[in-house]
Amino acid sequence: MYPKSVSQQFDDKRIASDPILFDNACDFLLSKCGAVSHENLNFLFHVYLNAIQDTMKVLLNAQLSVTDKLYRLQDIFQSQQTQKLAQWTGGAEEQKKMLFGQVAQWILSQEEVRSGTGMELAAEMLATMGIYPTQIGGWQDSGVFLLLAKIKDRRMEMGIADAQIVSSTSKSPLLAGLDAGFLIFFRDIVFSILQQEEEKALRQIEDKIAQGTDIPVEYIEAFLILGLNLSAKLEYTDDYIYFKKLQISLLIDLSRTDEARMNLQTGTRFCPMIRIS
Structure with missing residues (x-):
């Protein structure tokens, strides 16, 4: 494909079209067969995976600001179809894992995410992908912990990200032995300790x-x-x-x-x- 071909040009309608095409295919099968078989659903999810993979590739190569790209990625991950795809285990697991891993790597490499302005968006997408990083190049432990806390807010299932949360604070002797629930509940204090602002943490406790x-x-x-x-x-x-x-x-x-x-x-x-x- 050529970079200037229509298929390689980003358009907001492209993000909306992928789930619409998925739903139209499901509706067609329902109208003709009365149900969508497991095999057909696997096929449709595979097609949808390829579609959003192409869309994401074009989006990340588009002449847009990082913030705009983050918001448009969020649109993709907020769709019901992508939410279902993330839980889908019908095949192409390696392709999905690779795609999500590449997207997560791009997200976490952006200064807008590391500095905090894009962290909420990142947490929401990582929660959907089921990715809970414990070490991120260029990030301080306090930032990794805060990101994991925000992911946990969106994935409240028992045990989700708990080990990673504990791991992200493990370098601090003051936080040794504390469970994920405690660390999340007192995240402001934990964040201060990881920032080595221990007097601030003490005053937060007293407050x-x-x-x-x-x-x-x-x-x-x-x-x-x-x-x-x-x-x-x-x-x-x-x-x-x-x-x-x-x-x-x-x-x-x-x-x-x-x-x-x-x-x-x-x-x-x-x-x-x-x-x-």
């Missing part, structure tokens, strides 16, 4: 407490321990005492009196001014 933020019961203890660890690392004695008191009070409320006593003894050894009121 949540001061504002009476509703925190899931299963996260409260780890939340206070994170505050303790940040205080200790920053050598902020007053903050450490504050979190130690909260931790001991929580243990007492949970009837874990032996642990509370041990924490009190440990706390007074290092900070003699600790007193539980």
Whole structure:
């Protein structure tokens, strides 16, 4: 094909035409056969895959801004037909995997996505493709984590992207052992820690407490321990005492009196001014 041929020229109508042709073919089979067989559906999805592959190739080579390309890619991935294609397992898996991988690579290489302005669009498309990156060239860990958090927002199924989310924070000792649910719930704090803005993270924790933020019961203890660890690392004695008191009070409320006593003894050894009121 020649670059200047009609088939290689981008037009917005091209994006709309691919799903229309797919639906028209389905409607034709329904009218003639009363149903679309599994074999016919596989064939139609294969045709549709080839169609959007050509459309994406032309789009990415078009003389458009990166932002315009991202929005038009989003149009493709938002269509019901592409959503169904992403879940389709009837054949051509390698072709689909390769196409999605190439598109994802292009998306993640764009500065507009890395800088944040196109991250929402990227997250939506990656969620559709089922791609959860843990390492991206040129990206900081904080950016990868934030992207995964946004993908998770769109794919709430149990376990989706959890391992990748934990992996993206694994380099920080402060975040070791925390599960994906905790990391996502406190994403602003986690992001600050990954940005090595530990004092900011500590103040974010204290602000949540001061504002009476509703925190899931299963996260409260780890939340206070994170505050303790940040205080200790920053050598902020007053903050450490504050979190130690909260931790001991929580243990007492949970009837874990032996642990509370041990924490009190440990706390007074290092900070003699600790007193539980």
